[in-house]
Amino acid sequence: MSDLAAIWCASVALACAILAVTRPAIVHALIWLVAALLSLAGCFFALGAGFAGAVQILIYAGAIVAVFVFVVMTADASPEALARERARLAQGWRRPAAAVGLVALPLALGLLAGGTSPAAAPDSGPSLGAILFGPWAVAVEVASGLLLAALMGARHLGRRREEP
Amino acid sequence: MSVLLIVLFSAILLMGLLGAAGVFTWGERRLLGFLQERLGPNRVGPFGFLQWVADTVKLITKEDAPPAGADLAAYRLAPALAALPMLAAFGVVAFGPGLVISDLDVGVLFVMGMLALTVWALVLGAWGSRNRYAMLGGLRAAAQMLAYESFLGLSLMGCVLLAGSFRMGDIVAAQEGGLWFILLQPLGAGLFFIAGLAAAHRLPFDLQESEQDLVAGFMTEYSGMSFALFFLGEYIAILLVAALFTTLFLGGWAGPILPGPIWFGLKVAAIAVIFVWLRAALPRPRYDQLIAFAWKVALPLALLNLLLTAWIAVGRSA
Numbered sequence: 001m002s003d004l005a006a007i008w009c010a011s012v013a014l015a016c017a018i019l020a021v022t023r024p025a026i027v028h029a030l031i032w033l034v035a036a037l038l039s040l041a042g043c044f045f046a047l048g049a050g051f052a053g054a055v056q057i058l059i060y061a062g063a064i065v066a067v068f069v070f071v072v073m074t075a076d077a078s079p080e081a082l083a084r085e086r087a088r089l090a091q092g093w094r095r096p097a098a099a100v101g102l103v104a105l106p107l108a109l110g111l112l113a114g115g116t117s118p119a120a121a122p123d124s125g126p127s128l129g130a131i132l133f134g135p136w137a138v139a140v141e142v143a144s145g146l147l148l149a150a151l152m153g154a155r156h157l158g159r160r161r162e163e164p
Numbered sequence: 165m166s167v168l169l170i171v172l173f174s175a176i177l178l179m180g181l182l183g184a185a186g187v188f189t190w191g192e193r194r195l196l197g198f199l200q201e202r203l204g205p206n207r208v209g210p211f212g213f214l215q216w217v218a219d220t221v222k223l224i225t226k227e228d229a230p231p232a233g234a235d236l237a238a239y240r241l242a243p244a245l246a247a248l249p250m251l252a253a254f255g256v257v258a259f260g261p262g263l264v265i266s267d268l269d270v271g272v273l274f275v276m277g278m279l280a281l282t283v284w285a286l287v288l289g290a291w292g293s294r295n296r297y298a299m300l301g302g303l304r305a306a307a308q309m310l311a312y313e314s315f316l317g318l319s320l321m322g323c324v325l326l327a328g329s330f331r332m333g334d335i336v337a338a339q340e341g342g343l344w345f346i347l348l349q350p351l352g353a354g355l356f357f358i359a360g361l362a363a364a365h366r367l368p369f370d371l372q373e374s375e376q377d378l379v380a381g382f383m384t385e386y387s388g389m390s391f392a393l394f395f396l397g398e399y400i401a402i403l404l405v406a407a408l409f410t411t412l413f414l415g416g417w418a419g420p421i422l423p424g425p426i427w428f429g430l431k432v433a434a435i436a437v438i439f440v441w442l443r444a445a446l447p448r449p450r451y452d453q454l455i456a457f458a459w460k461v462a463l464p465l466a467l468l469n470l471l472l473t474a475w476i477a478v479g480r481s482a
Contacts, residue, residue: 027238027291028237028238031237050274051273051330053270054268054274054277057277057278058273058276058277062279062281062313063310066284066287070303070306070310073290074299074303125270
């Protein structure tokens with residue numbers, strides 16, 4: 001039952017991801033991206049990793065991509081802009097696709113070879129915290145350093161300039 | 165619970181929520197009338213109680229015409245996105261001991277995620293209608309939702325810390341026999357209430373649809389049932405925030421004599437009344453003050469609250 005749900009969610013996520021990269025209108029592409037992220041959250045729930053699923057919805061679908069939309073909703077969405085985008089993408093997709101293929105090929109080979117069996121996922125808040133601030137404490141601190149750098153960058157870009 | 169029981173419970177809850185949202189619109193209008201020294205709707209049925217039924221019939225039969233040049237996919241998706249996550253979030257709310265559709269171990273996080281998805285409804289509705297007022301409303305909505313959701317989650321983490329669990333039932337159980345968390349977490353409760361008002365985009369946090377400067381903001385081009393779905397989402401969001409506040413800070417279903425679900429309903433209703441009261445009492449703040457308050461006052465306070473709570477929790481366990 002839960003396997004079937006996971007496979008279903010994964011298929012939906014794959015279909016949405018394909019639509020996300022093939023739609024010429026950028027807001028539509030983002031809608032499909034969010035649909036793919038939500039389907040992925042469905043996969044997590046179906047596989048019993050509720051924490052990862054909830055965080056996936058909250059952080060990715062609710063916050064990060066919403067910021068993307070905030071930026072692109074001011075973009076030109078007229079039919080002319082769409083036609084321009086189509087013409088531009090008609091040629092430009094080959095090299096990025098080749099780059100993705102370089103990543104996807106070893107991944108697919110690894111999966112076909114049997115892959116690794118997933119470790120038991122931490123399910124409750126306390127056990128997850130114990131793992132994050134136990135064996136993975138250094139990784140957490142490195143990630144927080146990255147966030148601090150981003151924060152300082154945002155402060156730098158958003159500083160008030162003196163009027164000349 | 166068996167599958168059949170879950171389906172039955174979900175259907176009853178869904179009908180109950182739709183009815184409650186309808187009755188709430190009537191109650192709000194009567195209460196606002198009382199607070200503003202006028203009558204409010206009092207013609208349809210006893211005390212005007214059937215006004216919401218008449219409104220529903222009107223909205224269903226009204227033409228729902230998208231503007232020419234609208235992006236139909238986004239325009240049609242937005243109202244559904246306004247209502248569905250709110251209804252889904254009620255699936256993890258515990259109305260009584262064991263009285264919950266899915267007793268998810270990350271219940272609080274799931275509700276936060278569903279609240280975070282509402283920004284999509286506002287932004288897509290605004291972008292899809294291809295209207296300048298709607299676009300301005302959408303931009304305001306996106307910035308406001310991001311600002312206020314940043315401390316919504318942090319403000320309730322104190323309760324999660326004290327209870328040691330994200331599960332709704334565990335948080336209520338942690339308050340049973342002891343003090344309610346509103347007494348242990350007064351700062352968290354206040355911040356969560358403010359963030360909840362903003363998440364349900366109620367006055368004084370409804371600048372994205374303020375009539376005076378933006379017609380109706382992101383809803384400008386909507387009519388008929390699409391319009392009604394936005395309002396349904398808003399009223400269910402109020403009930404959701406009230407239910408979350410009750411669970412986290414007011415002891416959930418705990419109370420003497422009466423059965424648990426009735427106490428839960430009474431507490432939710434009391435908070436909903438406060439929401440309406442605030443709408444009548446408070447003016448809208450200026451937009452830059454609103455955003456500055458969220459980032460410069462509320463977020464640091466929420467972090468401070470979490471830090472103090474963590475110190476106390478560590479001290480108690482040591």
